[in-house]
Amino acid sequence: MHAPQLLEREEDLAELERALARARAGTGQAIAVEGPGGIGKTSLLAAARAHGRDADMLVLHARGSELERAFPFGVVRQLFEPTLARTGELPFAGAAHLAKPIFDVAEGSEESSYARLHGLYWLCANLAAEQPLVVCVDDAQWADEPSLSFLGFLLRRLEDLPVALLVGTRPRAEQESDVLRALVTDPVTRVLRPTALSGDAVREWVRGAVDGQAADGFCRACHETTGGNPFLVRELLHEVVHKRLKATDAEAATVRALGPEAISTVVLQRLKRLPSSAPAMAQAIAILGEGARPTTAAQLAELDPITAEQALDALCRADVLTRDEDDRLGFVHPIVLSAIYHDLPVHVRAQGHHRAARLLADRGAAPEEVASHLALTPPREDAWAAEALRAAAARALVLGDPATAVASLQRALEEPPPPEARAAVLTELARAEAQSGRPAAVEHFRAAMELASDAQQRGQIALGLARALKFRGDSPDAIEVLRHALAEVEPGPLAEELELELVASAYISLAARPLLAEEIARIEAPDAPHTVLDRLHLMASAFETVIAAGPYERSAELARLALGPEQPTDVSAGGHVFITATTALMFSERYDEAERAYDRAVSDARRRGSSVGFANASSLRSLLHYRRGNLSEAEADATAALDLRNDVQGSQGYLACALNALVFARLERGEADQELLALAEDFFANQPTEDLPYSQAIHARGWLKARLGDAEGGLEELLACGEREQRWGVGTPQIIAWRSSAAEVCLTLGRLEEGRALAAEELRLARQIGAPRAIGVGLRVAALAEAGERRVELLAEAVEALERSEAALELARAQIDLGRALVRAGRREPARERLRAGQEGAFRCGASLLVERAHRELLATGARPRRNAAASRDELTPSERRVTQMAAEGLTNREIAQSLFVTEKTVETHLGRAFVKLGVRSRKQLADALADVA
Incomplete structure (x- = not known):
C-alpha cells in the first residue's frame, strides 16, 4: 500500500535535494529528521533514493x-x-x-575506540571515492552507542567527503544518548521537523488506496483519528479494506472507533488471519530482531524450510515484514515489532532469547550478537551463558568499546559464573572499567584479589589495580599494591612486569617519585640488555643521570643501550621504556638518534591508528624540533598532537610538551597573541597536574605571559615551575631551562642580582653536564646580566659552544646578541659578520623576530642589508610545509591524510596553497622547489 513521502513540505524536500547535490559535488552534509513515532521504516530511505537517484549514489541504510x-x-x-x-x-x-x-570475528586485537572510528571513517572515504554515498540511519534513538559515536566522528569530518548523512530520530526529548543529541544539535547539521501528513495528503492516500470517490467526511475522520501519522494511517486503511467499509460520511464514526490505541490489536488480528505458521515466524523474527536471516528464524520458530518460506511470503504480502535484496528480514515499523513482541508472555520472551543465543552461537554468530540476547534473559546459573558473556566482553574490547564490555561482564556476574571463575570475571570487569575511566574499577580489582587463588593470580590483578589507581591520581596506593605483589611472587616474567610498572611510576608521577627513592637507588645499569628488566634499568639509569645533571655522554650511552628494535613504542601499549629512553636521548642532546626513534614511534602509531601513541610521540618530537631550531616542524607536530587532545583522555600528560613547543615556536615566529594564551589557559583547565611533564606547560605559560607584557605574572609562574622541578629532584636545565627564562624576565624587571644568580646557577649546572647547547644557553643568559667587554667575552664563548651543538636557533640568537654587543663596543666590522651569520641562521629556522632584530642592528652599523625574500619555503605554514614535504616524498593525498589523522580535503587545501607560494604546478616539481629554498 503506497504512502505519501514523509518529507511532504517543499522546503524539506529542497533541503534534502541540496544535501544530496552537495554530496555529489564532493562536500558532505548532514540532515537530521526529527519526527514522532510512526515515520515508518523505509520513509527516510525512500526519500533518499527518490532524490538521490540510486544510479549515481550508493545508499547505505540501517535502522536502530x-x-x-x-x-x-x-x-x-x-x-x-x-x-x-x-x-x-x-x-x-x-x-x-x-x-x-x-566485521570479522577472527580479526584484530585490542585497540582504542579512536582507532576503530578512524578506520570506519576511511572505509567510508574509500567507498565514497568510487561513488558518492548516502549514509541513512532510521530510528537513531535506538542505535547502539558505538555506532552513534561513529556517526558523530563522521559528522565532524563530513565537509571533506562526498557523503550525505541522513539520520531519522524521535524528537529530542526522547533521545537518551548524549552522542545523538550532540549530533542533532551540531551547527553543521540541518534539522528537519516534518509535520504530520496534511488533510489533503491523507485524503489523496485514502482515495488512492480505498475508493477514488471517498467522501470528504470519511477522509477527514481518517486524518483526525491518526493525527496524520503515516504509519497509523496505513494501518487504519489496512483495517478499512479488510472490513470492507464504505468510504462514506456515514462510516466516519466507525473509523473514529479504530483509534490509535487499537493499532496493536489490529496488527495482532491481521496475524491471526494468516496461515497458522505465520504468527510463530513473526514472533521468532521479533525475538531475533532487525536483519534476521530466514534460516535462523525458521529454526527458532521450529518450522521446516518450506513451511517457513510460505509463512514469510504471507507476512510480507500482509505488510507485516520486509525482506531486502540481501535476504534480511525486518518489520515494516517498530510499532508492528513492538506489538508482536510484547504480546508474548514475559517468560516466553526470555526463553526465546535464551534459545536464540544458543542457536546463534551454534551458527558461529559474533559473540556480541549472542550477548545481546542473553542480556534480555534473567540469570539462571548457566555456566555457558556466563562464558558467552565473557567472550562478548572480550570482543567488545577488540572493537574499542569498553562500556559494552562492562555491561556484559556485569551481567555475567549476575548469572553467576562458577565460583572458581568469579575472580577472573571480576578482574575482566575491573580492566574494562579502567579502560572506560570508571572509578568502580578499583573496588572490583580489590574484590578479585581477595578471591585470587595464588600469588601469581594476585600479581596479575595487582598490575591492573596499580594502573587504575595511578589513572585516578593515587600513585602512593599504587606503589603499595605493587610492592606487596612483588614480595609475594617468584622471580620471573611477572615479577619483572611488576617491577617495570613500579619503577616507571617514578618517571610519570610527581607524588610517586619520592616514594620510590630506595628502589631507584638500588638500580644498577647492566653492561648490556638481555631482558626487559635490563632495559628498564638502563632507561632508569639514563634518566637519573639526566636528572642529577650528570655527564651528558654517559646518559646518552645508557639511553642508547636501553632502546631495542622489537620494543613497543606506544606508551598505551607497553612502550614506556622506549619513549622514556628516547626522551633521555633528547635531553642528552643526541637529537639525530632521538628523532629517528620518535619517527619510529609516530610511524607505529599511524599504522595502528593509535591516537594516544601519535599524540604522545608527536608532542615529544615537537620539543626536539624546537631545540634543534626547526620551528615549522615543531609547530606542525605540536598542532597535530594538540588537535587530538579530546581523543586521548587519561593519557594527555605528554601534551604539555606540545604546548611548550607550540608557544616557544610561535613566539619566535612573531605569532604569539592572546589567542595563544587562551589556548594555554584552556589546557591548564583539563591537564592532570600529577603528571611530571606538566612542568613544561607551566614553563610555556610563564614565558608567554612575560612576552605578552605581564612580566611579574610570568616570573611567578617560571619560579613555580622551578620549585616543582626541584620538588621531584630535577637539577638539570636539560629538561626545562627555567632558570635562564626566569633570569631574562628578572633583567627586564630591573632585578639584576636575582637574574644574575639564576643565570650563574644554570651555567654551573650546564658546565657540570658538559652538553654544548646547555652551556651555550647558560653563557648567553649570563652575558645579558653583564655589560661591556665582559658581555662580549661571555657571548663569544656562548657562540663557540653552540657551534659544537645542533641547536641552530640558539646559535643564531647568540650570534645576534654578540653582534649587538660588538656594535655597542664600537667594533662594527666583526659585529656585521656576527649579525649576518645570525640573521641567516634565524632565517633558516624560520625565526621571524630574530631576523628582524638582526636586520635593525645591521642598519645601525651602517650596512645596507638585503631583506630576505618572502616567497620561499618559510612562507609556508607549518602544516603546509609538513604536507608538502610528504607529497614530495611520493605519498598520495590519501596516505598523507591517514598518516596525519586529518581529512583528504585538508591535505588538498594545504597543497593548493603551497603550490601557489612555491610557484609550482605539479607534484613532480615539489622536491626541486623545496630544495631551491632550503
Whole structure:
C-alpha cells in the first residue's frame, strides 16, 4: 500500500535535494529528521533514493532497534555489510583496515575506540571515492552507542567527503544518548521537523488506496483519528479494506472507533488471519530482531524450510515484514515489532532469547550478537551463558568499546559464573572499567584479589589495580599494591612486569617519585640488555643521570643501550621504556638518534591508528624540533598532537610538551597573541597536574605571559615551575631551562642580582653536564646580566659552544646578541659578520623576530642589508610545509591524510596553497622547489 513521502513540505524536500547535490559535488552534509513515532521504516530511505537517484549514489541504510542497543556497532554493520559482501577486501585499503575487526570475528586485537572510528571513517572515504554515498540511519534513538559515536566522528569530518548523512530520530526529548543529541544539535547539521501528513495528503492516500470517490467526511475522520501519522494511517486503511467499509460520511464514526490505541490489536488480528505458521515466524523474527536471516528464524520458530518460506511470503504480502535484496528480514515499523513482541508472555520472551543465543552461537554468530540476547534473559546459573558473556566482553574490547564490555561482564556476574571463575570475571570487569575511566574499577580489582587463588593470580590483578589507581591520581596506593605483589611472587616474567610498572611510576608521577627513592637507588645499569628488566634499568639509569645533571655522554650511552628494535613504542601499549629512553636521548642532546626513534614511534602509531601513541610521540618530537631550531616542524607536530587532545583522555600528560613547543615556536615566529594564551589557559583547565611533564606547560605559560607584557605574572609562574622541578629532584636545565627564562624576565624587571644568580646557577649546572647547547644557553643568559667587554667575552664563548651543538636557533640568537654587543663596543666590522651569520641562521629556522632584530642592528652599523625574500619555503605554514614535504616524498593525498589523522580535503587545501607560494604546478616539481629554498 503506497504512502505519501514523509518529507511532504517543499522546503524539506529542497533541503534534502541540496544535501544530496552537495554530496555529489564532493562536500558532505548532514540532515537530521526529527519526527514522532510512526515515520515508518523505509520513509527516510525512500526519500533518499527518490532524490538521490540510486544510479549515481550508493545508499547505505540501517535502522536502530530497541531490542538491539546492546549490540556494539550493530547499526554500523547493517550499514556496511551488504556492500562489503559484494566488494570484498578492496574498501579496507589503508587506514580502513583498522575497522575490519568490526566485521570479522577472527580479526584484530585490542585497540582504542579512536582507532576503530578512524578506520570506519576511511572505509567510508574509500567507498565514497568510487561513488558518492548516502549514509541513512532510521530510528537513531535506538542505535547502539558505538555506532552513534561513529556517526558523530563522521559528522565532524563530513565537509571533506562526498557523503550525505541522513539520520531519522524521535524528537529530542526522547533521545537518551548524549552522542545523538550532540549530533542533532551540531551547527553543521540541518534539522528537519516534518509535520504530520496534511488533510489533503491523507485524503489523496485514502482515495488512492480505498475508493477514488471517498467522501470528504470519511477522509477527514481518517486524518483526525491518526493525527496524520503515516504509519497509523496505513494501518487504519489496512483495517478499512479488510472490513470492507464504505468510504462514506456515514462510516466516519466507525473509523473514529479504530483509534490509535487499537493499532496493536489490529496488527495482532491481521496475524491471526494468516496461515497458522505465520504468527510463530513473526514472533521468532521479533525475538531475533532487525536483519534476521530466514534460516535462523525458521529454526527458532521450529518450522521446516518450506513451511517457513510460505509463512514469510504471507507476512510480507500482509505488510507485516520486509525482506531486502540481501535476504534480511525486518518489520515494516517498530510499532508492528513492538506489538508482536510484547504480546508474548514475559517468560516466553526470555526463553526465546535464551534459545536464540544458543542457536546463534551454534551458527558461529559474533559473540556480541549472542550477548545481546542473553542480556534480555534473567540469570539462571548457566555456566555457558556466563562464558558467552565473557567472550562478548572480550570482543567488545577488540572493537574499542569498553562500556559494552562492562555491561556484559556485569551481567555475567549476575548469572553467576562458577565460583572458581568469579575472580577472573571480576578482574575482566575491573580492566574494562579502567579502560572506560570508571572509578568502580578499583573496588572490583580489590574484590578479585581477595578471591585470587595464588600469588601469581594476585600479581596479575595487582598490575591492573596499580594502573587504575595511578589513572585516578593515587600513585602512593599504587606503589603499595605493587610492592606487596612483588614480595609475594617468584622471580620471573611477572615479577619483572611488576617491577617495570613500579619503577616507571617514578618517571610519570610527581607524588610517586619520592616514594620510590630506595628502589631507584638500588638500580644498577647492566653492561648490556638481555631482558626487559635490563632495559628498564638502563632507561632508569639514563634518566637519573639526566636528572642529577650528570655527564651528558654517559646518559646518552645508557639511553642508547636501553632502546631495542622489537620494543613497543606506544606508551598505551607497553612502550614506556622506549619513549622514556628516547626522551633521555633528547635531553642528552643526541637529537639525530632521538628523532629517528620518535619517527619510529609516530610511524607505529599511524599504522595502528593509535591516537594516544601519535599524540604522545608527536608532542615529544615537537620539543626536539624546537631545540634543534626547526620551528615549522615543531609547530606542525605540536598542532597535530594538540588537535587530538579530546581523543586521548587519561593519557594527555605528554601534551604539555606540545604546548611548550607550540608557544616557544610561535613566539619566535612573531605569532604569539592572546589567542595563544587562551589556548594555554584552556589546557591548564583539563591537564592532570600529577603528571611530571606538566612542568613544561607551566614553563610555556610563564614565558608567554612575560612576552605578552605581564612580566611579574610570568616570573611567578617560571619560579613555580622551578620549585616543582626541584620538588621531584630535577637539577638539570636539560629538561626545562627555567632558570635562564626566569633570569631574562628578572633583567627586564630591573632585578639584576636575582637574574644574575639564576643565570650563574644554570651555567654551573650546564658546565657540570658538559652538553654544548646547555652551556651555550647558560653563557648567553649570563652575558645579558653583564655589560661591556665582559658581555662580549661571555657571548663569544656562548657562540663557540653552540657551534659544537645542533641547536641552530640558539646559535643564531647568540650570534645576534654578540653582534649587538660588538656594535655597542664600537667594533662594527666583526659585529656585521656576527649579525649576518645570525640573521641567516634565524632565517633558516624560520625565526621571524630574530631576523628582524638582526636586520635593525645591521642598519645601525651602517650596512645596507638585503631583506630576505618572502616567497620561499618559510612562507609556508607549518602544516603546509609538513604536507608538502610528504607529497614530495611520493605519498598520495590519501596516505598523507591517514598518516596525519586529518581529512583528504585538508591535505588538498594545504597543497593548493603551497603550490601557489612555491610557484609550482605539479607534484613532480615539489622536491626541486623545496630544495631551491632550503
